[in-house]
Amino acid sequence: MSTEQTGTTAENGYSYTLTRTLDAPVARVWQAWTTPGQYAQWAYAVPGSVELDVRPGGTWKATMRTPEGAEFPLTGSYTEVVEHRALTVGMDVPGRPDPTLMTMELAEEGPRNTVITLSQTCDTAEERDGAEQGSTMLLDSLTSFLAANPDS
Template sequence: MTSFDYTLTRTVDAPVGKVWAAWTVAEDYGKWASAEDVVLDVRPGGAWSAVMVIPGGARFPLSGAYTEVVPDKRLVMGMNVPGRDEPVLMTLELEAEGDRTRVTLSQTFDSAEERDQAEQGSNMLLDGLTGFLAAA
C-alpha cells in the first residue's frame, strides 16, 4: 500500500526546554496553537484533548493519546480521526542547537489529500509556535 508522508523542520530562537514546555504545558499550548479547553496528560498512554479554533471562528474538538514521551527530545501523539480504526500519529522531534532548537514534525497518511491537509495544519502550528516563542 502506498503511503504519503511529510516532514517539516524549523529552527526556533528558544532553548529546547522552552520549546518542550510549549508542547506539554496546557496553558502554553493553548496560546500558540489557537486551542481552547486544552488537557495534556503527557506520558505514554496519557490522553490529550483540545478544541482548535481556526481563522473565522470555527471550532474543532480533537483528542488522542501519547504513545512515546522522551522529555526535551521526542513526543509521539496519536489523534483520533472519525472513521479510522487506528489513530493518526504525529511525531515531534527536538534537537538543541545552542540557544536555538530544531523542531521537526512528521506524519504518514493513506492519501495525498489527507497528507496535504495535515501538512497545512502543521505549518500553521509551527507558525504559531514560532510567534509564541519570539514573544515570550
C-alpha cells in the first residue's frame, strides 16, 4: 500500500487529493464503496443507517459515528457514477445552497491492485483540513476492511 497527498497550491485553492494503492481488484473496491452493508462496516456509519442509490441523481444518507461516539446524520446525492471507475458525491451542508463535492476515482493496476484517488475543493483552509483528515481516516479504514474481507 502506498499513499500520496497533495495540499493547497496557488492553482488549486483549498483543495486536497489523496491517492492510495489498495490490495484488491477494482470490482471489490467498488462493491465496498457502493453496497450499504459493506460501506457501513468501514465508513464509520451506524449499522442500518446507510442508504445508497448509486446512480446519477440518486441520493444517499448515513449516520456517522465519531471515534468518541458522537453521531451525526449526513445526506447527499451522486452527480457522477461511472461503474468501477468514478463517483462524484455531493454532501448536503446546512446553510449552503450547493452540496460540497468529493470525487473518488479508481484505476486498475494489475489484477489485484487498485489505485484510489479522493479529491475535494473546499471554501476555507480549515474546511479542507477537516475534510482531508476525514478522507484519510476513510482510506485507512477501507484498507483495513479490504484486508480483513478480501472476498466479501
